[in-house]
Amino acid sequence: MQRVVSRTFGLILVLSSPAWAVEPTSQITPIPQTQPVANSIKPAPNSSTTPTPQAIKTNESAPLVEPNSPAQLAQKKAEDDLKMKTLVKNQEVRMQQLEKANLDALAHNQALQLxxxxxGVQVQVLQSERTAQLFMYGAATxxxxxxxxxxxxxxxxxxRRRQW
Structure with missing residues (x-):
């Protein structure tokens, strides 16, 4: 019974955490870009005004991603899923540790009750022995x-007979 209650409680905690809340994509508004992509590369002060081929290659290798693009949302969701999985694993490990500690405590409790x-039986025996001992002292007296x-x-x- 305790196992069912503890697992149900753990499931409620996991489901009620705010990490499961995901913002719908319809509410996200993209931020307008003020500069075109070609103007994002600034030339060095001593060089000519045309960009060098190396600067163009570095710009192509690192694509410009919008802050709320589907790729970032997917990556964020994957990170959140990974965090949730690790959280669930940690909670499962902690729950197993608590169950083991609970079983140990129950075994210790039963040993102490025994x-x-x-x-208690020894106290009753000693009391009845004491009562029997006092009874024997009274009978001897x-x-x-x-x-x-x-x-x-x-x-x-x-x-008196001798006196007569």
Whole structure:
């Protein structure tokens, strides 16, 4: 039962995290570009005004990507999915550790309860032994008193007989 509750709780935590929330693409507005792509390369101050072939190659190798382009959204979604997977794995590992610790605690609790029951039985045995011991002391005291009474009564009775 505890296992079902703990897994359900973990699932609720994972599903309620804000990382699952993804903005719809219809609400994203692209930012207008103010300069054309050809003017993004600025010549060096000492060189001529025409761009060098190396500058053009570096510009072609690094394509200019809009901030909210589908490629970036896909990459961001992939990163978010990876983060979620690692989060879920971490939570599963932590849940397994907690389950193991819970089982260990339950076993320790049962051992302590058994020890407590054994000690309770020992206390009852000692109490009944003490009661029996006090009863024996009382019986011995009574027996000594009766014997002493007969001896004293016999002594007094014989002493009176001699006086006559």
């Amino acid at each position: 020890k407590n029951d054994n000690l 009574l027996a000594i008193g009766v014997i002493l009474g007969f001896v004293l009564a016999g002594y007094i009775y014989t002493k």
